[in-house]
Structure formats: structure tokens, C-alpha cells
Amino acid sequence: MGAPRVNDPAELQRQLADATDRLLATAEGLTGGQAREPSLLPGWSRGHVLTHIARNADGLRNLLIWARTGVVTPQYPSQQARNDAIEAGAGRPAADLLADLHESAAAFAAEAAGMPERGWQAEVHGLRGPGHPGWYTLARRLSEVQIHHVDLGAGYQAADWPDSFVAERLESVTAEFSQRVGVPTARLVVAGTGREYRIGTAGAAAAGTPEPRISGPSWLLLAWLTGRSDGEGLAKDPPGPLPEMPAW
Numbered sequence: 001m002g003a004p005r006v007n008d009p010a011e012l013q014r015q016l017a018d019a020t021d022r023l024l025a026t027a028e029g030l031t032g033g034q035a036r037e038p039s040l041l042p043g044w045s046r047g048h049v050l051t052h053i054a055r056n057a058d059g060l061r062n063l064l065i066w067a068r069t070g071v072v073t074p075q076y077p078s079q080q081a082r083n084d085a086i087e088a089g090a091g092r093p094a095a096d097l098l099a100d101l102h103e104s105a106a107a108f109a110a111e112a113a114g115m116p117e118r119g120w121q122a123e124v125h126g127l128r129g130p131g132h133p134g135w136y137t138l139a140r141r142l143s144e145v146q147i148h149h150v151d152l153g154a155g156y157q158a159a160d161w162p163d164s165f166v167a168e169r170l171e172s173v174t175a176e177f178s179q180r181v182g183v184p185t186a187r188l189v190v191a192g193t194g195r196e197y198r199i200g201t202a203g204a205a206a207a208g209t210p211e212p213r214i215s216g217p218s219w220l221l222l223a224w225l226t227g228r229s230d231g232e233g234l235a236k237d238p239p240g241p242l243p244e245m246p247a248w
Contacts, residue, residue: 009112013113060126150228166222
């Protein structure tokens with residue numbers, strides 16, 4: 001059984017505030033030279049990652065406005081516009097990157113703080129993917145902040161993710177990977193808890209091939225699934241290489 005998902009807007013806002021404070025503290029320590037260095041995401045500098053996080057706050061704030069007002073407010077004008085904005089902002093001085101990160105996060109938080117109860121249940125949708133209730137916009141933002149904080153490669157690691165975040169995201173990501181074609185079949189076991197998650201579509205395993213069990217700390221399982229770890233430290237039964245996961 002997976003862990004229950006957090007759907008309480010107040011709790012999600014609390015978790016997001018903590019995650020944002022940690023991210024801002026990391027960003028404050030970056031020099032201009034460090035901001036231009038490569039991040040852990042191929043082809044992106046730390047400036048790209050920081051700009052993406054800021055523009056993500058703007059885009060998800062648009063979805064909160066949509067949920068509050070009922071007026072369709074797209075997350076981004078287009079995928080190309082999103083990409084162009086990230087590229088345009090990536091090379092800015094460290095002080096400008098930090099100010100943008102502060103201001104965009106504060107604007108998102110202010111919009112969330114003013115949301116009426118009905119807005120949390122209103123359906124919106126992003127640039128891609130199915131529609132979702134307004135409250136899930138908070139969960140999406142929390143995921144962006146936590147995961148891309150790791151992508152900065154500036155000290156914050158997947159092992160630093162809070163347990164509550166890891167539990168929720170493991171359930172969400174494995175649920176997604178249980179529906180997607182091309183995901184290898186496996187049973188994931190959180191070490192020391194017995195909690196299990198299954199990935200891969202039914203019938204995906206070859207006839208007569210045992211379903212592998214992959215076990216380890218919950219944060220490491222999540223990091224592996226999301227491409228933030230090669231899975232070193234996870235145990236596989238039967239022994240052998242870990243299956244290759246598709247892009248998250």
C-alpha cells in the first residue's frame with residue numbers, strides 16, 4: 001500500500017513555504033560565476049534552473065488565478081514561449097536571478113493565501129497533462145521546488161527531501177508509471193517499512209520472467225524513478241542491473 005496523498009491546501013502551503021526558504025538560502029549563496037556553471041540537468045546552467053523555477057511560479061500562479069476567478073488563464077502562452085523565457089533569463093547576474101526567484105515565489109504564495117475554498121476544488125489544467133483541482137497546483141509547485149533544488153547541484157541532495165514530500169511523490173510517480181507504456185514492471189519496496197509500490201503496465205513483463213523487487217530508502221527510490229540517481233544503493237531481487245527507466 002502507498003502512503004496517503006496530502007490534499008490539504010494549508011498543509012501544502014506550509015510545506016511549500018519551508019521548501020522555498022531552503023531553496024532561497026541556497027540561491028543566496030551562489031556567486032555570478034557559480035550561477036553560470038552547469039547544473040545537474042544536461043545543457044542547463046544553474047541560471048537556467050533558477051529561471052525555470054521562477055517562471056514555473058508565474059505559470060502555476062496563472063492556474064491559481066484560473067481556479068479563483070473561473071476565467072481560463074493558461075499556464076504559459078505556449079511551450080516555445082516557456083522555453084524562450086528560460087533561455088532569455090538564464091545568463092542574468094546572480095542578484096537578478098535571486099530577486100526574480102524571491103518575487104515570483106512571493107506572488108505565488110500571495111495568490112494561494114487569498115484562494116477561496118471553492119477555488120481549491122475548481123478544475124484547471126497546465127500546458128500538458130489532464131485537468132486537476134486547484135489544490136493540486138500547490139503539490140505541483142512543491143515538486144518543482146524540491147526536485148529542481150537538487151538539480152542545482154549546490155549542496156541540497158535527494159536525501160534531504162522531507163519524508164512527507166517523498167511519501168506523496170512516490171505514490172504519485174509510481175501511479176503515473178503504472179499507467180505508462182514502456183515502463184518496466186517491478187515492485188518497489190521501502191526498506192524497513194514493508195510499504196510497496198508497483199510500476200509497469202499489466203502484462204508488460206515477458207512470460208515466465210519474475211517480477212523484480214527493488215528495495216531501498218524511500219528517497220532513493222524516488223530519486224531513481226525521477227532520474228535524479230542512477231539507483232546505486234538500491235537492492236534488486238533477483239540480482240542484476242536495475243531496469244532502465246524512461247524519462248520522468
